[in-house]
Amino acid sequence: MPRQSSNPAASQPLSFDQTFIDEPIDSIQARVVHEKELEFTDFQWLFGSAANSPRSVGISPAYSKSGSLPALACALGNRVLIINFHSSKPYDDGTSGPRPRNIDRRNQLEQELLCHPDNTFYAFDLAPLALSLRLHLHLHLSNAIDIQSALPVRTRSPVDSVQVIVSDASPIFADNITSAFEATLYLVQRAWLCGYLGQYDLGNTQDLFYAAPKVDMRKFSADALNVLQKMSYDMQRLEIMKPTSVTHEIQTGFNHKTQQMVAKSQRYSNRLTPNASKLKVTVTHGSSTTFTVAGDASSVRGKSAHIDTVHNMEGKAIASITSIGRDLPTMAEQDRSLSLLRFLQGSLSLMDNHWMKAIWQPSDAVVWPEHFSSSESAPPIEIVEHPDAPLNSSQHSALLNMLSFSLNNCITLVQGPPGTGKTTVIATYVVDAIRAGQRGIWLMAQSNVAVKNIAEKLAKFEFFGFKLLVSQGFHYEWHEHLYNKIGKNTIRTDTLPKPSALKKLLQDTQVVLCTLSMISSPKLRDLTQIVPIVNVVIDEASQIEVGQYLPLFKSFGRTLRKLCFIGDDKQLPPHGQDDLKNLQSIFEVAHLKTSAVFLDTQYRMPPQIGDFISEQVYNGELKSNPEHPTKSSTTACYFVDINGVERLDADGKSIMNLQEVEAVMLIAEHLQEEDIPYRIITPYDAQRSELEQALKEKELVWEDKCFNVDSFQGSFGLRAYPVYSHANTQKQATKTMSLSFL
Structure with a gap:
């Protein structure tokens, strides 16, 4: 958000159009003010002619990449007030915590807007918004309604909520609504939409909102809010870390019976999923024509999925498929979010x-x-x-x-x-x-x-x-x-x-x-x-x-x-x-x-490795099995350099090294021929997939052979196995109880 300047011309409203609902609606007037310059006249401008009556105010946050709250938009009718805040880190709610900046202005913001008795606030995803206001800015919100939970919708998609409220009265532009809630650029329009839905008076909409539970952040203890706001903040930051696009490793074909393109995922961590976001499908036709169309994955089962597009794909080929936008929340993520919301609404006593x-x-x-x-x-x-x-x-x-x-x-x-x-x-x-x-x-x-x-x-x-x-x-x-x-x-x-x-x-x-x-x-x-x-x-x-x-x-x-x-x-x-x-x-x-x-006793590592780990990691408290089959006279660990080239997978998220795969296959063939049990571990999922595929091509035993580091933990009891470990670059080894390639 731009910062308010001392130049009076900068306070003039900016005009925006809404592209969510097919109705002749006047343009949106937005005014930007920094919290340190916030005045009573800014609230008067927002309220306009509704200064002395109950007000339905839409509210929407702008989150930063780190999950903080740099701006907040409040909408009434076609007016939107955007308040920019000083950048801040979460702070404690107590005498030992740092004093928030602009405390007098923030008190005024609470009294005149966020906790004013004439205001009812409407927001999508209210819980993280209300908890972020307190965590980052020490601001409380009262008389607030979570739009999704007030309506008879199965999902928390804003599109579904808008469709339920507007019904058949006006067409809606679903893609525009989805895009607005996936990007930070549409703060004004999101706030306007929340306020528009809050005052929409058709059918039983107002009855649903009237009966909806309200959130009042002032009634909760500091201890309870400190716990829940950290949970919410951690969830929010983990959500932000999810990739906004994923290019899938696939093989494709055409199903003539259903007239649909079929894609087969090649790697589990890179697979097409039923809750995948919108797809960008790059299509080739003939030797020189390439174009991109929007698509969806349907009938996802195992590795296979149908790719639905508005184009007839017969005679064409898919060059690549990329998911655009973060995947939808998992059931566990939804469960956690709804639990926080229901606590704030008073229907769940978490802290009891x-x-x-x-x-x-x-x-x-x-x-x-x-x-x-x-x-x-x-x-x-x-x-x-x-x-x-x-x-x-x-x-x-x-x-x-x-x-x-x-x-x-x-x-x-x-x-x-x-x-x-x-x-x-x-x-x-x-x-x-x-x-x-x-x-x-x-x-x-x-x-x-x-x-x-x-x-x-x-x-x-x-x-x-x-x-x-x-x-x-x-x-x-x-x-x-x-x-x-x-x-x-x-x-x-x-x-x-x-x-x-x-x-x-x-x-x-x-x-x-x-x-x-x-x-x-x-x-x-x-x-x-x-x-x-x-x-x-x-x-x-x-x-x-x-x-x-x-x-x-x-x-x-x-x-x-x-x-x-x-x-x-x-x-x-x-x-x-x-x-x-x-x-x-x-x-x-x-x-x-x-x-x-x-x-206090480890049985897996040879003692000469275990003793090093004990001293460096466990303060010398970890003992090693004195009866370990690898004796002290044995060299228990080799570091072997391979003149290989690392490269990223198609998604750019994981690493593979095909020269290392070739070296490991030589060792695997030897160990299987000698009937020596072994395991291969790597921190990289792409490398694990390449290793497993190579074992299959060599017609070697591949089940339960290749593991990521975390999945290898505890897999094989107390036995000692030759282990190939990929860290960066690697090459050949002799028959030992542990091989480490760096």
């Missing part, structure tokens, strides 16, 4: 939730339910080790904490460095808990691969009383091979039967495995009635931003009795933490980490 308090407030502030005391007095559970997986003293201590129902131990943290047997601890916990008669055990993680690894460990323990849930999008045509060992225990969520058949399917099942995000799926409602979520173990917890537990506590806080977090904050942090420094995992919550149990 004892699990929320236990994590976001000091533990002495938590009052656990009375029925927790009865389970606390239960006799201690006997720990029975699996004969092939004896426990060391630290693992034994972790299990005692996980199985305990002490009120001081409702939340257990177990920190496990690489190779310390985290998955073994989880599997032993499950077997012993079931033996003791516990029910409703849910094992969750951030990734499907981590969930699958736990299931395979249970199978190795000869425990099959579990069901693993996996989505169709991850399983079908992409990762079916990963589930060969546990196929009978795997349920794809799109095949979940009706309640009566589901009860039979889950007969005697009290252990369920799934990703954390899956619990936000409506498809699980019937399942959680049959197997309630009582005892929860979260693996990979160091990779999960703490706000992602909100849906778990909101939906299942009443049945949940025990919560165990397994992970290691010295390994992979929450996604985005490299760019967003104050993202937290559960292991960075100070009052919880102090009680974490540390698994």
